[in-house]
Amino acid sequence: MLEEIAPFFQNLYDESGWNFIIFYEEYEYDRFIEAVWVSLKLIVACLLFSLVVGIVGAWAQGAKSRFVRLFMAGYIQVFRNTPPFVQLLFFYFVLGSGLERLGIMPMTDAGGYFEPAIGSFGWAVIALGFFAGAFNTEIFRSGIEAVPTSTQEAAEALGYTRLKSYIHVIFPLAFRVCLPALNNNLVNLLKTTTLAYGIAVPEMMYTANQIWSDNVNVPEMMIVLFIYYIVLVAVLVWAMHKWERKMRIPGYG
Amino acid sequence: MAWAKDTARGPVPGVNARPRTDLPVLLPFGGTAGGTGLFQRFDGRLFVDLKARHGLWLAALIILWAGAAEAAAPGTFIWTIESLFDWAPFILEGFVLNILISVFAMAIGTVAGAALGLMQVSLLLPVRTGSWIVTQFFRNSPWLVLLFCIMLLFPFEIDLGFVIIPIPDWMKAVIGFALPVMANLSEVVRGAVQSLPSGQWESAESLAFTRRQTLWMIILPQCIKRMIPPWINWYCILTMATPLASIMGVEESVTHTVQAMNALGDRPELLGPFYFFLLFIHFIYTYPIARWSISLERKFAVKI
Numbered sequence: 001m002l003e004e005i006a007p008f009f010q011n012l013y014d015e016s017g018w019n020f021i022i023f024y025e026e027y028e029y030d031r032f033i034e035a036v037w038v039s040l041k042l043i044v045a046c047l048l049f050s051l052v053v054g055i056v057g058a059w060a061q062g063a064k065s066r067f068v069r070l071f072m073a074g075y076i077q078v079f080r081n082t083p084p085f086v087q088l089l090f091f092y093f094v095l096g097s098g099l100e101r102l103g104i105m106p107m108t109d110a111g112g113y114f115e116p117a118i119g120s121f122g123w124a125v126i127a128l129g130f131f132a133g134a135f136n137t138e139i140f141r142s143g144i145e146a147v148p149t150s151t152q153e154a155a156e157a158l159g160y161t162r163l164k165s166y167i168h169v170i171f172p173l174a175f176r177v178c179l180p181a182l183n184n185n186l187v188n189l190l191k192t193t194t195l196a197y198g199i200a201v202p203e204m205m206y207t208a209n210q211i212w213s214d215n216v217n218v219p220e221m222m223i224v225l226f227i228y229y230i231v232l233v234a235v236l237v238w239a240m241h242k243w244e245r246k247m248r249i250p251g252y253g
Numbered sequence: 254m255a256w257a258k259d260t261a262r263g264p265v266p267g268v269n270a271r272p273r274t275d276l277p278v279l280l281p282f283g284g285t286a287g288g289t290g291l292f293q294r295f296d297g298r299l300f301v302d303l304k305a306r307h308g309l310w311l312a313a314l315i316i317l318w319a320g321a322a323e324a325a326a327p328g329t330f331i332w333t334i335e336s337l338f339d340w341a342p343f344i345l346e347g348f349v350l351n352i353l354i355s356v357f358a359m360a361i362g363t364v365a366g367a368a369l370g371l372m373q374v375s376l377l378l379p380v381r382t383g384s385w386i387v388t389q390f391f392r393n394s395p396w397l398v399l400l401f402c403i404m405l406l407f408p409f410e411i412d413l414g415f416v417i418i419p420i421p422d423w424m425k426a427v428i429g430f431a432l433p434v435m436a437n438l439s440e441v442v443r444g445a446v447q448s449l450p451s452g453q454w455e456s457a458e459s460l461a462f463t464r465r466q467t468l469w470m471i472i473l474p475q476c477i478k479r480m481i482p483p484w485i486n487w488y489c490i491l492t493m494a495t496p497l498a499s500i501m502g503v504e505e506s507v508t509h510t511v512q513a514m515n516a517l518g519d520r521p522e523l524l525g526p527f528y529f530f531l532l533f534i535h536f537i538y539t540y541p542i543a544r545w546s547i548s549l550e551r552k553f554a555v556k557i
Binding site (some may be wrong): 080087101169196 | 258285390493494495507528536539540
């Protein structure tokens with residue numbers, strides 16, 4: 001891959017001074033590809049985790065126990081009304097270092113020395129997942145509320161338990177209702193993963209910063225960053241729209 | 254559930270005694286989700302109606318936690334809280350800059366966003382397409398990338414030939430935050446204008462209003478009401494994004510918190526209370542505004 005594009009970008013640099021070093025130098029190219037990997041992994045992990053939080057949260061919000069409902073309401077309000085960046089710092093520095101100091105955090109052998117099982121990547125997934133999960137919870141719940149009560153009652157009349165009717169009847173319908181709002185929130189989460197920069201997760205933003213610090217090519221790396229994220233958002237939106245069309249029930253919604 | 258105990262026939266399950274079945278259909282129907290008291294619901298959104306007594310619970314919880322921490326490591330907890338009190342004014346001073354950045358960015362973003370949004374409903378195709386591209390670009394780029402872009406590529410002073418205007422870091426951050434706000438408000442304006450029934454345009458046309466008159470005298474006055482709740486919502490999102498400026502070294506609340514902890518010798522037991530305090534002041538500021546936006550939305554929720 002690199003061999004094919006390198007001459008063009010080398011030439012571009014020699015002639016115009018546009019220094020896209022990541023596309024003609026092996027070391028920087030490897031760094032860039034590694035960053036793409038990490039950032040894609042981070043995005044997918046955050047998306048999946050936030051969806052799990054959202055689904056479980058929406059279910060817990062309708063729980064019988066007053067305590068569970070109170071807890072969920074508190075969780076949603078706190079995560080929706082505080083800055084995600086401070087949440088991330090809180091998780092990483094307070095919970096991360098706190099668990100380590102208390103000796104609860106399991107340590108893994110990283111070739112000669114030990115490091116915490118949940119590193120900066122893990123905390124980024126947890127913090128951003130809970131942040132977006134608070135929004136997902138609300139989105140799923142609004143979808144669940146959009147399912148007519150008669151459907152719930154019909155499921156109940158057929159002998160479904162609360163959990164079973166949630167899994168087989170309510171959720172599949174609710175999910176279709178809330179896909180557009182979910183789409184919006186997931187795009188937002190994708191953009192928010194850049195915050196992981198703050199706790200030194202070597203994702204795209206962080207690596208780009210390192211590359212332009214080493215090579216003083218800020219405008220070029222900025223262009224790469226913009227294109228990278230806009231392409232990712234476009235792909236996500238396209239996939240979600242396709243999914244939305246595929247899941248559509250004729251005559252429903 | 255209160256079951257009537259004495260009837261002539263004795264206890265009958267499901268009628269005057271607890272039912273002996275696990276079939277949901279035979280169980281008494283009980284509502285699960287609460288809509289009163291602590292939980293308030295509106296438009297598919299749930300929010301908590303916090304009262305003074307909830308604050309007391311929280312205070313009790315904190316005191317309990319403090320007691321446990323003090324018991325675990327005598328002396329340190331009191332010292333931590335004392336340091337927090339000493340440094341709280343410094344952190345709050347940083348928080349004032351957060352608010353300042355958010356207000357300025359909102360002002361710039363609103364003006365630019367309104368203009369861009371109106372361009373999106375223009376009749377001229379190039380204007381419409383151009384403004385759509387600008388909107389999508391700034392709406393879909395991460396805030397942090399835009400912030401970095403402005404902070405690093407924007408000049409730190411503007412030379413007008415006769416006078417040099419210095420641009421402080423936080424002012425550059427304002428511009429960096431104003432861009433995504435502008436794009437999102439542009440969408441709000443476009444959405445509000447397009448959400449009005451087309452009959453409004455048609456009747457204005459039949460009354461011989463020009464397009465400009467229709468827009469300014471008929472469409473926009475009706476849109477304002479619809480735009481205020483999302484506008485406030487975007488202000489909340491913007492305020493919650495301002496801590497990002499700390500990455501660029503702007504002296505706002507996060508920077509001040511970290512500096513305060515540095516000054517106290519970076520002791521790990523400081524992390525919890527200081528970051529908690531930081532979350533707390535942001536929450537105290539944002540939560541009432543979010544509540545206000547929901548109540549306004551409820552007030553404006555009228556069908557045309």
